[in-house]
């Protein structure tokens with residue numbers, strides 16, 4: 738008969754969660770934005786996938802809302818070393834948005850309202866790994882956390898999850914985004930601690 742039940746619960750949680758190397762857990766939800774929070778009117782909001790041949794697939798807000806959504810619960814890992822467990826989102830899987838997109842491109846450059854960009858291999862956006870998320874914790878996504886909609890790609894460091902997402906540009910050649918251009922790792926796998934170029 739265990740005397741200290743607190744220890745039991747601790748181990749129970751640890752069995753489901755792991756911290757990547759160098760990370761600590763936080764219960765809060767820090768805001769990290771490189772510039773001011775853009776205000777995007779839903780009447781003007783658009784999300785565009787542009788292929789390497791120039792084809793454009795465009796959704797307005799009503800069209801995004803009409804797509805089937807998912808409610809992923811995921812862990813977040815920021816390169817500044819905080820991790821947050823069990824965050825609850827609602828959004829549209831990128832698999833849905835890419836259904837009718839014909840492309841042979843391997844790379845994606847994600848663009849935000851307000852000019853932030855981040856790059857990743859297209860395959861990291863597919864197969865249930867990424868969403869255009871518009872609700873967090875049962876509420877509309879807060880503007881400072883990327884509302885009305887942000888990219889959510891939780892298996893990479895959180896800087897890849899572009900807030901205020903506006904579109905994805907498909908490319909035959911990789912192109913670095915905002916943080917990647919100033920020395921952050923091109924791929925950013927938290928489990929391999931890929932924080933900076935050369936890690």
Ligand SMILES: Nc1nc2c(c(=O)[nH]1)N[C@H]1C(S)=C(S)[C@@H](COP(=O)(O)O)O[C@H]1N2
Pocket residue numbers: 766767768769770771772815816849850851853881882883895896897898899900901
């Ligand atoms: N458009 C945009 N997206 C962004 C950023 C940003 O500055 N602008 N910061 C990135 C970084 S470094 C992190 S850690 C997360 C922070 O998201 P949060 O503010 O919701 O915690 O957003 C990422 N997405």
Ligand SMILES: [Mo]
Pocket residue numbers: 769815816817895896
């Ligand atoms: Mo970050």
